[in-house]
Amino acid sequence: MVMLAAHLASLPVAGELDELTLRRAQRGEDEALRSVIVRHHAAVHALVWRMRGGRSDRVDDLVQDCFLRVLRALPGFDPRGPARLSTWILTIATRVVLNDRRRAPNESLDGADEPVAPRGNEPAAALDRAQLAAAIAAAVRTLAEPQRAVFVLREYHDLDYAEIAHALDIDLGTVKSRLARARTAVKEHLARALPDRFGGAR
Amino acid sequence: MSIEPDDVPDPLAGIDLRAWQSPAPPMGQIDAILSQITDHTRVDGAPAIEAITPPPGARQRTRWIALGAVVGAAAAVIVMLALWPRPDAPVPAPAPTKEVVVVPPPTPTQAGGTVAPSIAACRDLRASEDWLKVLTCANERIKTTGDQESRDLADQAKREAAASLAFKDLRTAVENKDEPAARKALDRIPADSVYYERAKSLFATLPEDREPKHVTTTDGDVDLAPCDFDALMAQAREAGTLNQWARMLGKAGAADACSSSKAARKLALLAACKLKSKTAADKYYAEFAGETAMEQVCAGVVGKTQSNDCSQADFDVFIDEAKDAGKANLWAKMLVKAEAANKCSPSKAARQLALMAACRLGNREKAARYWKEFENNSQMTQVCKDVAKD
Numbered sequence: 001m002v003m004l005a006a007h008l009a010s011l012p013v014a015g016e017l018d019e020l021t022l023r024r025a026q027r028g029e030d031e032a033l034r035s036v037i038v039r040h041h042a043a044v045h046a047l048v049w050r051m052r053g054g055r056s057d058r059v060d061d062l063v064q065d066c067f068l069r070v071l072r073a074l075p076g077f078d079p080r081g082p083a084r085l086s087t088w089i090l091t092i093a094t095r096v097v098l099n100d101r102r103r104a105p106n107e108s109l110d111g112a113d114e115p116v117a118p119r120g121n122e123p124a125a126a127l128d129r130a131q132l133a134a135a136i137a138a139a140v141r142t143l144a145e146p147q148r149a150v151f152v153l154r155e156y157h158d159l160d161y162a163e164i165a166h167a168l169d170i171d172l173g174t175v176k177s178r179l180a181r182a183r184t185a186v187k188e189h190l191a192r193a194l195p196d197r198f199g200g201a202r
Numbered sequence: 203m204s205i206e207p208d209d210v211p212d213p214l215a216g217i218d219l220r221a222w223q224s225p226a227p228p229m230g231q232i233d234a235i236l237s238q239i240t241d242h243t244r245v246d247g248a249p250a251i252e253a254i255t256p257p258p259g260a261r262q263r264t265r266w267i268a269l270g271a272v273v274g275a276a277a278a279v280i281v282m283l284a285l286w287p288r289p290d291a292p293v294p295a296p297a298p299t300k301e302v303v304v305v306p307p308p309t310p311t312q313a314g315g316t317v318a319p320s321i322a323a324c325r326d327l328r329a330s331e332d333w334l335k336v337l338t339c340a341n342e343r344i345k346t347t348g349d350q351e352s353r354d355l356a357d358q359a360k361r362e363a364a365a366s367l368a369f370k371d372l373r374t375a376v377e378n379k380d381e382p383a384a385r386k387a388l389d390r391i392p393a394d395s396v397y398y399e400r401a402k403s404l405f406a407t408l409p410e411d412r413e414p415k416h417v418t419t420t421d422g423d424v425d426l427a428p429c430d431f432d433a434l435m436a437q438a439r440e441a442g443t444l445n446q447w448a449r450m451l452g453k454a455g456a457a458d459a460c461s462s463s464k465a466a467r468k469l470a471l472l473a474a475c476k477l478k479s480k481t482a483a484d485k486y487y488a489e490f491a492g493e494t495a496m497e498q499v500c501a502g503v504v505g506k507t508q509s510n511d512c513s514q515a516d517f518d519v520f521i522d523e524a525k526d527a528g529k530a531n532l533w534a535k536m537l538v539k540a541e542a543a544n545k546c547s548p549s550k551a552a553r554q555l556a557l558m559a560a561c562r563l564g565n566r567e568k569a570a571r572y573w574k575e576f577e578n579n580s581q582m583t584q585v586c587k588d589v590a591k592d
Contacts, residue, residue, distance in 0.1 A: 037236070
C-alpha cells in the first residue's frame, strides 16, 4: 500500500480540463459540469479538510459551498487568463474556508479525525506512517490560520508562490515568510512528537 | 528582513508529508451539488472569489458604530418630539435629562443584538436552492418579527427541501433506468416546486415505452399524463437556441413520448449529438442515417465515423477517476475505471492502473490478464507478489 500510494502520488497530477469540456461546462451542460466537479472534487475536499486541521465536520458543507460558487461563476472564467482552472477553484475553496473560520474565530480545531489508516503488507511501516500522519496533523493544527493556508497550498497542492499570493491576497514576500515559519513550526512539533525520528539535528 | 524559504534549506526535506492523507470525499456529494445548480444560476457569471473578510474585531466595531448611530438618531428624534410644543396640549414642564427614556425604533433584532435579515435577503437565498439556509434565515425573522411572510417562506423551504431529496432520488432512478422508482420520486415533487419542471424533463428521458399513455377503465380512457406536444416542441426549440442541449433533449424526448413524431425525434437527435451523448444519439440515429446535415452534426458521436465510444477527454476522465479511486483505496472502482480507460484508448498507463487495482483486490483472473506486460516492473512485482505471479 505504501508503495502504491507513493506510486500514485508520483503519477502526473490530473491535467486541466480540456477546452471543449470547459466550454460545454461554461454553457451549463450537465455532463461537462459533472466533469468539472469530478476532476476537482477530491482536491477541493482534501484542501478544505486540511485547512480545517483534519476535521471532517463542516467539510462537506464548505466543499458544497465552494462548488456552488465555482459553477455559478464558471461562465466568467477566462481559460486564457493568468489562472489555471484548478488554481482558480482552489482559490475559491481557500477563501471559502478562511471566511468561514473568520465567522467563527473561537471555534476550536481540536478533536480531528483519526488519520486515514495506511494499509499494506508491512505492519511496522504502516504504524510508522500512521504515527507520522497523526503528528503532522497535530502540527498543522497548531499553525496560525494564515500560515496553515500557505503551508497546505504549497505542500499538498503544489501551488507556486505567485498562485498562493493571489489566492490569499497577500504579497509574494509574505507567502515566503509565512511558509518558512510554518515549515519550521511543523518541524519543531514533529521533533517533539516523534523525538526518535526527528529529534536530532536538522 | 523577511525569511525566504528559497534562501534557507527546507527543514522538512526528507519528511513524507503525504503520510497525512485526507479521507475520500463522499461519493454522493457530486450529485448533491449538481442538483442545486439551476439553469439561471449556471449562467449568471457572478464573481466566485469572495474577498477575504476583515477580522471579526473590525466587523464588530463597524456593527457597533452603526448600531450606535441608529440609537443616537432615534434618541434625538424622540427628544425633539417630546420637547416640541403642541398647540392643543399644555406646555410640559422641562423634564430632567436623566428621565428621558430612549426608545430605539422597532428594528428586528435578536436577543444578542444581531439585526435579523430582511425578508428580501431571505427570499434571495432561494436562488441557491440551499433550503437549510433559507429555513434558517426565515426562522431568524420569525423569532424577531413573527411575520406571516417569514412563516410562509419557512414552510416553502421545508417543502422544497423534501422535493430536492425526491429530485435526487429521481435522478438516481433515471440513471438506473428504474421507471417505477422514478415515478415514485416524481410523485413526491409537488407541481409548485422549483424542481417540478426539471423533474418532468428528467423523467421524460427514460425509455419511451416506460408507460402507457392511457389506461382503460370502465369509464373509458383516462389520460394519466396529459401532455402538450406543441408546447414541448416549442420548449425544445427554445432550449436549442440557448444551447441548452440537455434541456432540449428532455423536451424533445417528452414531445415524442407525448405524440410519436419524427420532428421531435430529429430535435432529440440533434440535442443528443450536441451533448455528445452516444446513448441518447444511438436511440434516435437510425431513422436519420444518411441525412447529410445530421451526419455532420453527429460525426464522432454515432454512425460510421465513430471508431470508438469515447473521446480523449473521456479517457482522461477515466484515468483520473481510476487514480482517485486508488487514492481512496476503492480498488474495485479503480479497476473498472482503468479498464474503461483502456477500452476507450488502449494505453499502458491504463493497464498498469488496472493491474494495480486487480492485485489490490486479489482478483487473480484480471491480474493475470495484465501481468505479462509488467512482470519486469519492480513496483508492480512488489504490489502483485501474492496475486499475479502465482
